[in-house]
Structure formats: structure tokens, C-alpha cells
């Protein structure tokens with residue numbers, strides 16, 4: 001039984017198909033491909049190429065983009081954002097978290113922000129907010145009785161600088177349910193140090 005199915009035990013209806021996850025789409029090499037995509041994003045943060053090199057790199061990347069566009073599938077069939085065996089479900093636009101625990105108590109994840117997520121000397125606040133929003137999606141997905149829940153608002157308090165390149169621990173849970181409204185809380189720690197905490201409201205909606 002996958003962690004997603006275990007956590008699903010409290011729902012009165014199945015998870016929407018798009019949220020069930022799989023570990024096969026895109027094949028066994030897909031994780032390494034996404035890791036390389038992340039590495040391109042990281043490396044791009046630390047270069048100041050001359051014009052010639054910039055044009056060469058652009059041409060190289062254009063060829064790769066064309067190859068990917070030639071094998072595009074409808075988004076609901078895509079591997080990215082569906083692979084529950086990969087960091088952040090294989091979605092390169094998300095910070096690469098790994099789920100440590102998922103259940104009706106909420107979700108615990110390990111996250112390593114990287115060069116691509118750098119703001120000024122620490123992780124960019126928007127990336128921290130993105131992490132919380134995604135993890136709140138996990139936490140609420142397993143507490144709504146049907147459909148799923150969308151973010152109505154999400155507030156982050158940045159308590160101390162959030163480092164990149166080291167494992168951090170995030171915890172997000174549903175504190176209270178009031179009809180369709182789910183009140184969600186979350187924390188992000190570097191060891192014992194609180195980096196950020198989060199308050200959000202999610203609203204249960206049909207999966208349509």
C-alpha cells in the first residue's frame with residue numbers, strides 16, 4: 001500500500017484520479033531527467049556567460065526543448081506532478097521535497113532548497129510559500145470527504161533565514177474543519193530553529 005493510499009483511508013470517496021499518483025509514468029529514467037532539469041535551473045543561477053557562450057547554450061537547450069515538445073501528452077497523462085516515488089512528484093517547478101509521513105495527522109516532508117530557490121542569502125520567500133501551499137494540498141486532500149480543496153488564502157510568517165543546500169523539515173496539518181472550510185497550519189524548521197510558519201484557508205470544491 002502506498003503512502004497516498006494509506007492516508008486515503010479516512011475519505012468517504014476516492015482521491016481524484018489526478019491525485020492518486022503512480023511510480024511508472026515516464027519510465028525508470030524519468031527521475032534522473034527531472035534531476036538534470038533541476039540542475040540546469042540551479043546552474044543558470046550562477047553564470048555570467050559572454051554572448052557567444054549564451055547563444056551556444058541557448059541553441060543546445062532549444063534542441064532539448066524541441067525534443068520534449070515533440071513527445072508532449074495531455075497534462076493529465078504527463079509524468080511530472082504524478083510520480084509519487086520522486087521528489088515533489090517529479091514536478092520541477094516545485095521545491096524538491098520528500099514525504100516522510102502522510103496521514104490524517106497531516107504531512108511531514110523533508111525539503112532541500114537549492115541554488116534555483118535562492119533569494120538574497122537565503123531561500124526566496126515565494127518558494128517557501130509554494131512549498132507550504134503544495135503540502136497543504138496534501139494535508140487537505142486526505143481530510144476532505146470528496147473532491148479536493150483549493151487555497152483561499154495562505155499567510156507565511158518568515159521567522160528566521162531559511163538556508164539552501166541542507167535538509168529542512170516541514171510539517172503541515174489541518175487544524176480545524178468547518179463545513180467546506182479547512183483551516184491549515186504549518187511550520188518549517190532547520191533543526192530546532194523555526195524558519196517560517198504558515199496559516200491558510202482551503203475550501204473544499206468538487207473535482208470538476
Ligand SMILES: CCCCCCCCCC(=O)SCCNC(=O)CCNC(=O)[C@H](O)C(C)(C)COP(=O)(O)OP(=O)(O)OC[C@H]1O[C@@H](n2cnc3c(N)ncnc32)[C@H](O)[C@@H]1OP(=O)(O)O
Nearest residue numbers: 019133134136137138141149150151152153181201203205
Ligand atoms: C496529492 C496531491 C496534492 C496536490 C496539491 C496541490 C495543491 C495546490 C493548491 C492550490 O494552489 S489551489 C490554486 C490556488 N487557489 C485558487 O486558485 C482558488 C481561487 N479561488 C476560488 O476558486 C474560490 O474563491 C474558492 C474555491 C477559494 C472559494 O469559492 P467558493 O465559491 O467555493 O466559496 P465561497 O466564496 O462561497 O466561500 C465559502 C466560505 O469560505 C469563505 N472564504 C472564501 N474565500 C475566503 C478568503 N479568501 N478569506 C476568508 N474566507 C474566505 C467564505 O467567506 C465562505 O465562508 P462562510 O461559509 O462562513 O460564509
